[in-house]
Amino acid sequence: MSTSxxxxxxxxxxxxxxxxxxxxxxxxxxxxxxxISFTVNEGEVFGLIGPNGAxxxxxxxxISTILQITSGNVRMFGMDVAxxxxxxxxxxxxxxxxxxxxxxxxGNEYLAFIARFFSxxxxxxxxxxxxxxxxxxxxxxxxxxxxxxxxxxxxxxxVARALMIEPRVAILDELTSGLDVINAQEIRKxxxxxxxNGTTVLLSSHNMLxxxxxxxxxxxxxxxxxxxxxxxxxxxxxxxxxxxxxxFMKVVS
Numbered sequence: 446m447s448t449s450x451x452x453x454x455x456x457x458x459x460x461x462x463x464x465x466x467x468x469x470x471x472x473x474x475x476x477x478x479x480x481i482s483f484t485v486n487e488g489e490v491f492g493l494i495g496p497n498g499a500x501x502x503x504x505x506x507x508i509s510t511i512l513q514i515t516s517g518n519v520r521m522f523g524m525d526v527a528x529x530x531x532x533x534x535x536x537x538x539x540x541x542x543x544x545x546x547x548x549x550x551x552g553n554e555y556l557a558f559i560a561r562f563f564s565x566x567x568x569x570x571x572x573x574x575x576x577x578x579x580x581x582x583x584x585x586x587x588x589x590x591x592x593x594x595x596x597x598x599x600x601x602x603x604v605a606r607a608l609m610i611e612p613r614v615a616i617l618d619e620l621t622s623g624l625d626v627i628n629a630q631e632i633r634k635x636x637x638x639x640x641x642n643g644t645t646v647l648l649s650s651h652n653m654l655x656x657x658x659x660x661x662x663x664x665x666x667x668x669x670x671x672x673x674x675x676x677x678x679x680x681x682x683x684x685x686x687x688x689x690x691x692x693f694m695k696v697v698s
Contacts, residue, residue: 462487462645468517470503477503479669490646492660500669501649509539509616538612542619544603548592552602563610577609597628608639616647653690667697
């Protein structure tokens with residue numbers, strides 16, 4: 446296994462990077478997702494936003510193949526992720542809000558450990574690790590154990606872990622939650638650069654400024670349903686709002 450495998454959808458394929466069609470998720474008698482649908486174009490940064498309990502994280506976990514679908518369909522570059530979860534995992538990367546790294550490892554050791562899941566060759570691991578070190582940009586601290594890192598340093602390491610494999614789709618939940626302004630700006634730049642290099646990004650965040658700065662298009666989910674969708678400019682014009690936070694408040698309330 447290596448990152449140079451022929452990836453589904455590569456080379457001349459047309460259509461969106463991600464298609465979510467009438468997606469339903471039940472937890473017993475509770476319906477968390479009520480038939481949501483949206484598409485994400487290749488190389489796009491797409492925001493999925495909404496209040497707590499709206500179904501955002503459930504949707505991200507289904508797309509990431511962590512949760513099973515009750516009904517509906519998710520296709521990634523035309524591939525049904527429910528039927529081909531292993532292949533989907535080879536081209537996607539998921540960074541949850543509560544992700545953590547192994548604290549007894551150094552930054553270098555942690556990234557090397559992850560890299561071995563994506564390449565069996567020494568050269569492949571070295572290449573992935575080198576990219577991860579460049580993304581993390583932690584200098585000499587890469588040789589220190591993760592439990593000595595600040596929250597910002599740990600999040601940079603985790604973003605590096607998510608992007609160093611050059612995923613075709615990166616699913617990022619609360620990308621900069623709890624970070625100071627400087628760290629948040631730097632991490633946003635890393636993700637935007639990855640998008641410019643071809644990675645499709647599905648982003649969820651409670652930070653409306655972050656959403657407006659980063660996203661090409663936005664879908665707003667409330668009570669398990671998509672209630673609004675469009676570019677930031679389109680949504681602000683439609684709702685006569687100065688920013689996406691105002692749009693959010695008007696639509697949700």
